[in-house]
Amino acid sequence: MDIDMDYERPNVETIKCVVVGDNAVGKTRLICARACNTTLTQYQLLATHVPTVWAIDQYRVCQEVLERSRDVVDEVSVSLRLWDTFGDHHKDRRFAYGRSDVVVLCFSIANPNSLNHVKTMWYQEIKHFCPRTPVILVGCQLDLRYADLEAVNRARRPLARPIKRGDILPPEKGREVAKELGIPYYETSVFDQFGIKDVFDNAIRAALISRRHLQFWKSHLKKVQKPLLQAPFLPPKAPPPVIKIPECPVPSVNEAGYLLDSPLCADVMFVLQEQDCIFAHKIYLATSSSKFYDLFLMECEESSDLGETQCNKENTSKDVLTSHLETNYDSDEISLKSADVKIPASESTDSLNMLKPEPAETISAARSLSSWGKGFVSVHKEMQVNPVSNRLCPVTVVKMDSSVQAGPFKTVLQFLYTGQLDENEKDLTRLAQIAEILEVFDLRMMVENIMNKEAFMNQEITKAFHVRKANRIKECLCKGTFSDVTFKLDDGTINAHKPLLICSCEWMSAMFGGSFIESLNILPNINKTSMQAVLDYLYTKQLSSTQELDILELIALANRFCLPHLVALAEQHAVQELTKASMSGIAIDGDVLSCLELAQFHNANQLAAWCLHYICTNYNSVCSKFRKEIKAKSSDNQEYFERHRWPPVWYLKEEDHYQRVKKEREKEDFALNKHHSRRKWCFWNSSAVVA
Numbered sequence: 001m002d003i004d005m006d007y008e009r010p011n012v013e014t015i016k017c018v019v020v021g022d023n024a025v026g027k028t029r030l031i032c033a034r035a036c037n038t039t040l041t042q043y044q045l046l047a048t049h050v051p052t053v054w055a056i057d058q059y060r061v062c063q064e065v066l067e068r069s070r071d072v073v074d075e076v077s078v079s080l081r082l083w084d085t086f087g088d089h090h091k092d093r094r095f096a097y098g099r100s101d102v103v104v105l106c107f108s109i110a111n112p113n114s115l116n117h118v119k120t121m122w123y124q125e126i127k128h129f130c131p132r133t134p135v136i137l138v139g140c141q142l143d144l145r146y147a148d149l150e151a152v153n154r155a156r157r158p159l160a161r162p163i164k165r166g167d168i169l170p171p172e173k174g175r176e177v178a179k180e181l182g183i184p185y186y187e188t189s190v191f192d193q194f195g196i197k198d199v200f201d202n203a204i205r206a207a208l209i210s211r212r213h214l215q216f217w218k219s220h221l222k223k224v225q226k227p228l229l230q231a232p233f234l235p236p237k238a239p240p241p242v243i244k245i246p247e248c249p250v251p252s253v254n255e256a257g258y259l260l261d262s263p264l265c266a267d268v269m270f271v272l273q274e275q276d277c278i279f280a281h282k283i284y285l286a287t288s289s290s291k292f293y294d295l296f297l298m299e300c301e302e303s304s305d306l307g308e309t310q311c312n313k314e315n316t317s318k319d320v321l322t323s324h325l326e327t328n329y330d331s332d333e334i335s336l337k338s339a340d341v342k343i344p345a346s347e348s349t350d351s352l353n354m355l356k357p358e359p360a361e362t363i364s365a366a367r368s369l370s371s372w373g374k375g376f377v378s379v380h381k382e383m384q385v386n387p388v389s390n391r392l393c394p395v396t397v398v399k400m401d402s403s404v405q406a407g408p409f410k411t412v413l414q415f416l417y418t419g420q421l422d423e424n425e426k427d428l429t430r431l432a433q434i435a436e437i438l439e440v441f442d443l444r445m446m447v448e449n450i451m452n453k454e455a456f457m458n459q460e461i462t463k464a465f466h467v468r469k470a471n472r473i474k475e476c477l478c479k480g481t482f483s484d485v486t487f488k489l490d491d492g493t494i495n496a497h498k499p500l501l502i503c504s505c506e507w508m509s510a511m512f513g514g515s516f517i518e519s520l521n522i523l524p525n526i527n528k529t530s531m532q533a534v535l536d537y538l539y540t541k542q543l544s545s546t547q548e549l550d551i552l553e554l555i556a557l558a559n560r561f562c563l564p565h566l567v568a569l570a571e572q573h574a575v576q577e578l579t580k581a582s583m584s585g586i587a588i589d590g591d592v593l594s595c596l597e598l599a600q601f602h603n604a605n606q607l608a609a610w611c612l613h614y615i616c617t618n619y620n621s622v623c624s625k626f627r628k629e630i631k632a633k634s635s636d637n638q639e640y641f642e643r644h645r646w647p648p649v650w651y652l653k654e655e656d657h658y659q660r661v662k663k664e665r666e667k668e669d670f671a672l673n674k675h676h677s678r679r680k681w682c683f684w685n686s687s688a689v690v691a
Contacts, residue, residue, distance in 0.1 A: 011220055012070075014079045015207045017200070018096050020122055021106030022114040023087030026140030026190065030106065031082045033190045034200050035065050073204045074224045080200060089121055097129035101207035104136050104199065109169045109187070110144045115177060123181055134206035135183045136227070138199050139174040142189035146235040146648060171232070171654050184227040194233045202227035229662055232654035237617050237646055241609045243572040246565055248541055256284065256417040256503050264388045264513050265498040267484055268296070269395045272409065273402040279387065280413055281499040282396070282482045287472035288416035288465070291373060291439040296482060299367075299379055299396055363394055375401045375437040401437075408434040415443045419465045421458070423450055470540060473500065477539050485512070492528040496535055504538040507561045530554050534561060543569040551577070552598050559602040571599075571607040578614075588614075589622045593629050596637065612640055619645040 019027045035058070058065050059081060069080050085096050097103075103126050107114035118137065126135055144152065145168050153162045171187065178185030184202060188195035205227050212221040263279035270278045285292040363383065369376035377399040384395045400409070408431045415421055421443065425431060428447050435444040442465050446458045476482055480495030487494045501508035529546065530553045536544040537558075543566065551574045558566040574595070582588050592611045599608040615622050615630075619641060623630050630641065642649075 012077045012079055013208060013211070013221075014081060015101045015204055016081050016083065016099060017102050017104060017203055017207070018083045018085065018100045019104045019106060020085050020093065020096075020126070021087060021140075022108070022111070022117055025087070025106050025108040025111065025114050026188075027087070027106050028084055029190045030104075030138070030140060030188060030196065030199070031084055033193070033196050034080075035068055035082055037068065071201075071204070073201050073208070076208060076220060076224060078204050078208070080204060089117075093125070094129055097126070097133075100130050100133050101211065102134050102136065102203045103130065104138055104203055105183075106138045106140050107174070108141050108144075109139045109174070110141055110163050110167050112167060112169060112173075115139075115169060115173060118177055119181070132210070134203075134210050135181070136199065136203045136206060137174065137178045137181070137183050137185045138195075139169070139171075139185070139187040140190075142187045142194060142233060143191040143235075144168060145650065170650050172657075175657075186230045187233065189233065192233070192236075195230065198228075198230050202230075229658060229665065232651055232658055234647060234651055238613065238644070240613050240617075241606065243568065243575055243606045243610065245568045245572060248565055256499075257414060259499055259503060260284075260413060260417050262388055263386070264502065265484065266386060266388075267393075267395055267482075269384060269397050270409070271397060271399045272404060272406050273400070276406040278406070278410060278413065279395070283473075283476060283484075283497040283499055284417050285413070286482055287469050287476060288419070289438070289440055292416070293472070295369075295373075295376070295379065295398070296396065299381075300482070366399075369398075373439070375404050375434075377401055403437065404434060405430070412438060412440055412443060415446075416440065419462050419469070421446050421450070423455055425450075473539050477535060487531055489526050489528050489531055494528060494531055494535065500539060501535075505561055505563065507563075508538075526557060527553065530557050534558065534563070534566070537563070537566045537569070541565075543573060545573055552595065552602075555599065555604045555607070556602045559604070567602075567604055568606065571604050571610075574607055575610050589618065589625055590629075593622070593626055593633075597633065612637070612644070616641060616644040617646045620647075 019031055021027050059069060069082075071078050071080060083096050083100070085093050105118060105122055105126065107118055123135070126133070144163060149163050149165060156162070174187070175185050184206070186195055186199045186202065188199055190196070205224055208221055208224040209226060212218065212224060215221075260280060263281070266279035266281055268280050268282050268285070270280065272278070282292075282296045286296050287293070363381040366378040366380035368378050370378075379396060379398050381394055382397055383392050384397075385392050408427060411421075411425065411431055412434055425447075428451055432444050432447040432451075435441070435447065442461055446461055449455055449457045449461075476497065483495035483497055485496050485498050485501070487496060498508075498512045502512055503509075527550075529548050530550065533544055533546075533549055533554050534557055536542070551570050555567055555570045555574075558570060578588050578591065578595075581591075592614050596608060596611040596615070599605075599611060630638070633641075647655075
């Protein structure tokens with residue numbers, strides 16, 4: 001369609017609008033947003049500078065562009081022709097200015113120099129080439145006023161000048177320049193699609209008013225208003241941060257296998273006919289095999305029937321983290337675990353003589369197991385030196401039958417610890433026999449699958465093995481079965497199992513696994529509910545939430561035990577509970593305020609970020625109720641509140657200015673309309689008198 005057709009249409013006003021301004025302030029993006037309805041993401045807009053590409057020829061070759069150029073403003077049909085220009089100051093733009101109806105002068109609110117050039121260069125150039133043409137001042141890239149500038153700078157060209165927070169101009173700066181030059185002022189954001197229609201509709205109004213003064217006979221221009229006020233842009237609320245749960249720690253299969261090879265805290269010793277001794281841990285064997293579970297449970301029940309003296313000796317097998325007596329025969333001294341208590345040298349020798357048992361001292365009588373199960377001979381308790389810690393401690397000694405050989409038996413134990421079987425195992429036949437004798441049926445089936453070339457079926461067996469093992473571990477934690485450590489807390493005690501704790505938590509591994517000795521204040525001010533939740537997590541890798549659980553105490557405890565995954569789970573639970581309470585109409589402002597700095601102190605950074613977001617997006621209501629608490633926060637938090645509060649301060653100022661100017665303009669319009677009505681009344685009365 002030819003461009004001249006619009007000129008031939010009656011009562012269609014063709015408006016030539018020239019857009020000028022510095023390079024990279026957003027002129028071409030603004031033109032394309034109006035002429036082509038382009039919508040791009042913020043980072044696409046800012047990643048690279050698009051040089052001037054818009055030309056008047058596009059109205060000739062593109063039907064869609066020509067259609068979008070047509071509009072109706074104040075009941076006047078118009079055809080808007082946009083002219084893009086170069087931002088270089090030294091280039092000649094006189095051809096673009098020729099016969100222009102209105103000039104849109106742009107600057108970037110993120111570039112103070114571009115606003116300075118409005119006065120020093122651009123406005124003077126405009127008045128030189130077209131002194132009577134109306135001008136509209138436009139601040140582009142409004143979205144940078146509330147954007148994440150770090151993300152924006154990462155998306156820009158590598159050599160582009162980074163945008164600094166101090167470069168962002170408040171609305172009053174642009175308004176002051178516009179007032180000084182006597183021209184209207186508007187702001188736009190192509191990213192948010194804000195202000196684009198305001199700019200060009202009011203540019204059309206300015207052009208039509210100027211044309212009405214020159215062509216007063218055009219009656220259809222009488223209803224055209226002067227450029228309207230622009231309501232300030234309220235930035236959208238930032239979305240709340242999403243609590244991200246890091247990948248759950250891989251089940252400690254390797255650690256469990258290593259614990260068998262290096263039997264720290266071992267509480268059972270298998271004696272084979274070759275006089276080989278293999279140390280192991282009841283909790284791993286009992287939760288993996290029903291046969292071993294019954295054996296150790298039977299042994300525990302018999303131990304409970306021993307005399308008082310034997311029971312006192314047996315009780316030394318369990319560490320109590322606030323009152324455990326640790327005997328060290330190398331240094332000939334006694335240290336109180338979890339208590340900074342020193343025994344005088346004169347008393348230490350006597351104490352040692354009373355507590356030190358004879359090597360390999362038998363605590364309980366041996367019980368025959370020949371009739372109980374194949375492969376087992378007897379079981380009893382005696383004092384043995386742990387091969388890793390070199391500490392004398394009571395262990396359960398299980399004597400095995402001569403049919404049980406050390407190599408295959410060690411492989412069976414490895415399976416009970418890890419649930420895995422090496423397909424390259426050499427003596428599979430002998431291994432199957434040992435598994436049959438010890439009633440480890442899962443292992444026997446896996447061996448048969450490997451021998452039948454159906455090893456792929458072992459994956460399902462392994463899954464079922466781990467599920468069954470996890471359920472038994474939960475049961476042992478709940479009942480305290482086979483426990484070898486007791487946590488004495490503020491409001492009670494909890495039994496646990498050292499091997500599982502060592503494999504699940506590096507902090508626990510350091511406490512139980514080396515020369516580390518607990519002090520009196522190692523676990524201060526911890527209640528039973530929080531500690532139970534931590535143990536549940538260490539055993540199951542899940543958060544067991546109860547109504548009595550104080551989530552902040554759990555976060556503090558998880559942080560102390562260096563469990564970031566548990567911290568994230570607790571953060572997610574806290575946010576869900578706060579959100580649920582808020583949606584139910586319960587006020588959570590005070591809870592969020594009290595939660596903020598506690599979360600920051602205990603490295604719950606995601607929960608702290610959520611609290612900051614909630615306070616900022618509800619700043620006015622929170623501040624009105626808890627002004628003192630807000631002022632008591634750290635300087636960093638207060639600075640964050642001021643920078644990210646919603647609605648922002650600049651919007652509140654703009655809204656006040658807009659409402660004030662709007663009222664003034666309404667008064668002016670009312671007075672002007674009243675004046676016109678009076679003149680009309682006088683004119684008609686005078687005409688009637690003459691008649």
